[in-house]
Amino acid sequence: MSSSRQYILDRVRAAKKDMLATTDPAGATERLQRHAVNLVPERGNLNKVAQLILFKEEAEKVNASVVQIGSADKIPEEVARFLKESNIPAKIKMAPRLKDLPWSSTLLETDSGVADGDDAVSVTAAFAGVAETGTLVTVSGPDTPTTLNFLPLTNIAVVESGKIYGNYEQAFAKLRQQNPGKQTPIDYMPRTLNFITGPSRSADIEQTLLLGAHGPQRLHIIIVDDELP
Amino acid sequence: MEPTSRNFHANINAALANPTLQQALGKLTRGFPVKRLEAAARLPEFEGLRDQARDIKNHVLANLDFYLEQFEMRVTDWGGQVHWAKDADEARQAILDICRKVDARTVTKSKSMIGEEIAINEFLEENGIEPIETDLGEYIIQLRKEPPSHIIAPAIHLSKEQVAETFFEAHKDLPEDRSLEEPRALLEEAREKLREKFIGADVGLTGANMLIAETGSNVLVTNEGNADLTYSLPRVHIVIASLEKIVPTLEDAATILRVLARSATGQEMSVYTTFCSGPKRPDDPDGPEEYHVILLDNGRTDLLGTEFQEMLRCIRCGACLNHCPVYKSIGGHAYGWVYSGPMGAVLIPSLIGMDEASHLPNASTLCGKCESVCPMRIPLPRMLRAWRKQQFTRKQSSGMSRLVLSLWAKMVKTPPVYRFVNRHVIGLLALCGRKSGRFRWLPLAGGWTTARDLPVPQGKTFMDLYRDGDGAAP
Numbered sequence: 110m111s112s113s114r115q116y117i118l119d120r121v122r123a124a125k126k127d128m129l130a131t132t133d134p135a136g137a138t139e140r141l142q143r144h145a146v147n148l149v150p151e152r153g154n155l156n157k158v159a160q161l162i163l164f165k166e167e168a169e170k171v172n173a174s175v176v177q178i179g180s181a182d183k184i185p186e187e188v189a190r191f192l193k194e195s196n197i198p199a200k201i202k203m204a205p206r207l208k209d210l211p212w213s214s215t216l217l218e219t220d221s222g223v224a225d226g227d228d229a230v231s232v233t234a235a236f237a238g239v240a241e242t243g244t245l246v247t248v249s250g251p252d253t254p255t256t257l258n259f260l261p262l263t264n265i266a267v268v269e270s271g272k273i274y275g276n277y278e279q280a281f282a283k284l285r286q287q288n289p290g291k292q293t294p295i296d297y298m299p300r301t302l303n304f305i306t307g308p309s310r311s312a313d314i315e316q317t318l319l320l321g322a323h324g325p326q327r328l329h330i331i332i333v334d335d336e337l338p
Numbered sequence: 339m340e341p342t343s344r345n346f347h348a349n350i351n352a353a354l355a356n357p358t359l360q361q362a363l364g365k366l367t368r369g370f371p372v373k374r375l376e377a378a379a380r381l382p383e384f385e386g387l388r389d390q391a392r393d394i395k396n397h398v399l400a401n402l403d404f405y406l407e408q409f410e411m412r413v414t415d416w417g418g419q420v421h422w423a424k425d426a427d428e429a430r431q432a433i434l435d436i437c438r439k440v441d442a443r444t445v446t447k448s449k450s451m452i453g454e455e456i457a458i459n460e461f462l463e464e465n466g467i468e469p470i471e472t473d474l475g476e477y478i479i480q481l482r483k484e485p486p487s488h489i490i491a492p493a494i495h496l497s498k499e500q501v502a503e504t505f506f507e508a509h510k511d512l513p514e515d516r517s518l519e520e521p522r523a524l525l526e527e528a529r530e531k532l533r534e535k536f537i538g539a540d541v542g543l544t545g546a547n548m549l550i551a552e553t554g555s556n557v558l559v560t561n562e563g564n565a566d567l568t569y570s571l572p573r574v575h576i577v578i579a580s581l582e583k584i585v586p587t588l589e590d591a592a593t594i595l596r597v598l599a600r601s602a603t604g605q606e607m608s609v610y611t612t613f614c615s616g617p618k619r620p621d622d623p624d625g626p627e628e629y630h631v632i633l634l635d636n637g638r639t640d641l642l643g644t645e646f647q648e649m650l651r652c653i654r655c656g657a658c659l660n661h662c663p664v665y666k667s668i669g670g671h672a673y674g675w676v677y678s679g680p681m682g683a684v685l686i687p688s689l690i691g692m693d694e695a696s697h698l699p700n701a702s703t704l705c706g707k708c709e710s711v712c713p714m715r716i717p718l719p720r721m722l723r724a725w726r727k728q729q730f731t732r733k734q735s736s737g738m739s740r741l742v743l744s745l746w747a748k749m750v751k752t753p754p755v756y757r758f759v760n761r762h763v764i765g766l767l768a769l770c771g772r773k774s775g776r777f778r779w780l781p782l783a784g785g786w787t788t789a790r791d792l793p794v795p796q797g798k799t800f801m802d803l804y805r806d807g808d809g810a811a812p
Contacts, residue, residue: 145589225537300618
């Protein structure tokens with residue numbers, strides 16, 4: 110296989126002399142280090158208030174439901190309310206990140222950890238929200254397992270309002286700022302970074318749009334003004 | 339799959355005579371273009387983003403060796419492994435070796451055009467490993483042993499009744515009297531069936547919408563979430579991607595994501611966009627233990643530095659299919675291989691050879707719609723013409739068409755001759771057809787008159803009218 114590596118690279122290099130654009134290794138190296146932002150749509154650069162409104166509108170447009178609450182302590186109550194209203198059994202699997210919330214104030218049956226095939230409802234914590242398309246950004250890690258986003262039929266996702274940004278690039282910038290001073294990808298890139306825009310869907314059968322193809326059929330987003338404990 | 343592009347004419351006739359297909363194509367081509375237009379209208383920066391997306395890929399192709407090595411370095415940093423594959427054989431073998439090493443019995447798969455290209459499913463089956471397609475459309479066509487008929491809507495050619503029939507046939511363990519009349523019931527049955535497969539799979543095989551050199555990540559875009567269950571549950575994640583999928587940075591990926599879904603389905607953003615980097619980290623509670631990327635060439639480096647290089651910008655959104663008058667009439671299967679539409683007509687000859695695919699570059703009216711909607715601004719009509727020119731100069735087209743074209747070329751290069759011939763042919767046609775005003779049949783014009791009448795010319799050429807002053811502006 111290493112000979113194939115050489116073969117491919119040799120062929121790429123041999124073709125360069127006939128190329129339309131000029132090769133520019135210095136420019137390419139700089140591009141990787143600078144990760145400059147390209148054109149960002151105006152609607153991804155609104156003020157904080159307008160941004161929050163846009164986030165909600167866009168998320169609702171893609172069939173998510175959204176509520177905003179003030180205190181993080183009220184999250185369990187909101188989860189219980191949503192499940193009751195949607196006629197879903199009051200049993201959740203949550204991300205360990207949310208374990209410190211006052212769950213005992215509700216009658217919810219709770220557990221935390223990775224999702225298995227039997228979990229019907231997950232409660233997850235997003236790394237960020239992006240207003241331009243109503244997108245949630247989640248990262249994998251010990252406190253935020255990836256499978257919770259995808260296996261249960263209902264996903265309730267918590268996002269702090271201070272972490273709702275205008276555009277994708279701002280979310281990337283926040284990722285890179287996690288370990289100030291350290292700038293190699295190994296310092297900022299999680300194993301899995303997910304952008305989630307609405308609940309799962311498919312139109313593969315006669316182009317009929319159906320929610321809940323493999324991932325969740327319902328996505329309920331709780332925007333919380335407080336920071337999570 | 340065995341290409342049938344050679345039988346293009348027979349394939350076309352079959353497609354035109356298939357009412358289910360015709361109905362589906364009508365729906366598809368009325369739906370996607372309208373939604374694309376609406377999404378573009380909501381984003382004033384759309385055209386500017388297309389320019390930048392094009393420039394990003396041009397920059398990558400000009401520095402491809404650098405970016406490939408960067409990408410490999412980052413994947414290795416994570417503890418992943420890059421396998422370089424010259425051709426389909428090497429890619430298949432690399433995948434099989436990884437599967438063998440972990441004693442894999444089942445492999446879940448999220449939709450990958452490269453997977454189709456190297457026919458990985460057949461190969462795994464031959465070697466005693468069960469591949470399971472998990473995209474709903476792909477699952478259906480896998481059960482039916484058919485190739486995809488559209489890049490992003492692989493089962494577009496089927497009715498729900500056909501899907502129900504397929505499920506009754508495949509899921510024998512379920513009650514025979516269950517109702518599968520509604521798409522919802524079909525979706526739920528597939529969801530249930532595939533759930534077991536996701537959880538039991540040893541290896542997850544995905545494609546990649548992009549590979550990011552900065553971070554060594556692969557990007558996966560789906561609406562169903564099947565790719566996410568494919569990479570997160572099994573012990574091993576294998577990514578199969580062709581080498582032109584590289585983009586430099588996360589920011590560059592964001593730019594391409596902004597044009598991808600809008601061009602494909604008219605969504606602002608697909609539901610799930612995922613960036614996977616290496617195997618799971620030491621303290622991660624879930625995710626795969628092994629991460630492999632198969633980097634496939636399979637003829638792509640042949641296109642670098644040629645007039646077909648720009649084809650390597652393609653992000654497989656399917657917009658050119660949805661807008662193509664030829665695709666809209668015949669669907670994807672007629673093209674006879676895994677790709678179709680204008681992008682297929684350009685790409686297939688370069689991947690399986692012109693001998694096999696000689697009809698495809700001619701299956702276009704060169705109306706230019708494909709280029710006008712391509713998010714990466716690929717000059718598809720120019721490349722179709724380039725193939726035709728190559729066929730002509732290499733004498734791959736039929737003797738008759740070459741003779742007629744040579745005569746035609748000689749004539750148009752000598753304007754007095756052209757005008758003389760034109761004037762007399764038109765005069766003659768006008769004379770012959772003056773009674774009915776149309777021709778139902780005309781020698782040498784059967785290709786036109788079998789399907790519709792030819793209107794009779796008015797009697798004078800434009801040049802004559804102009805000279806006589808008849809055509810002067812009022």
